[in-house]
Amino acid sequence: MNDKKTTILLVEDDEKLAEATKEYLERNQFDVSIEYRGDVAVDRILSEKPDFVILDYMLPYKDGKTICKEVRPYFNNPIIIVTAHEDEVDEIVTLEIGVDDYLVKPIKPRNLLARITNMLNRYERIAAEASQDSSASKLDSQGSLQIDVQKRIAIVDGRIVNLTSCEFDLLSYFFANQGVILTREEIYRQMRGIEWDGADRSIDLRVSRLRSKISDDGKSPRFIKSVRGTGYMLVSQE
8 A cells, every 4th residue: 555645736925824724734644845936836846746736826926827837738737726816717717727726715725625635536537547548539430529548639620639637637528428418517526526606607618618629619519519508418429
C-alpha cells in the first residue's frame, strides 16, 4: 500500500488565508506548499509537479489566468482557480485556460476538501480507463467525430482538435451516454462531484465552448443536441 501523501501547491497572496487553508488540508492528510507570488508559481508548478494546484485568480506580478495558460501544455494534474468576484466566473469557465474547476471566495474548507477529493478520484478513474482502452472511440461509421482516449483529443472530420482536460472529460461523458438525455444536474455532478444549485451557468458555458471546438452549431447540431428545459444529448448515429 502506498502511503505517500498527495501534494498540493497553494498559490495565494493572502498569507492569513493561505496558512489557514494549508493547516486545514494538512489535517486531512495532504502535503501542502504555499507560493505567494504569481511570477514564481509557473516555475514551481513545472519543477515540483504537485498532484494538485489551487490557484488564486488575482495574484501579484502574474495572474492565475496567465499562470494556468502557461503551465497547461506541460502539466496535466488538476488545477482549481479561486476567485473573489462572481463576475469573473464566466471568463474562467469560457476561456481556454485549462482550469478544471473554480471556487468563489469566501471558501468553505469542507467544500474545498470535497472538490479536491472528487477531482482526484475523477483523474484516477480516467487514468485507469485510459490504460484499459487506448483505442479511438467514434460516434458514427463515417468517423465524423471521434475521441482518442489515450491522447485525450477529439477528431472532427479527420481534423485533430485539442481539448482542455475539462472539455475532454465532458465529451467523454457524452460518448459514454450516446443517445441518452443528460440533465444539467447529472452533468454537473459528473464534472464537479457536487450537486447543482440550479443557478450555476457553468455547464451551459462549457457545452457552448465544447461545441465551438468541435464545430457543432447549436442551432442545427450534428453532435450535441440541446433538450429544452432538461439538458443535452450526444446524438447517436449507430
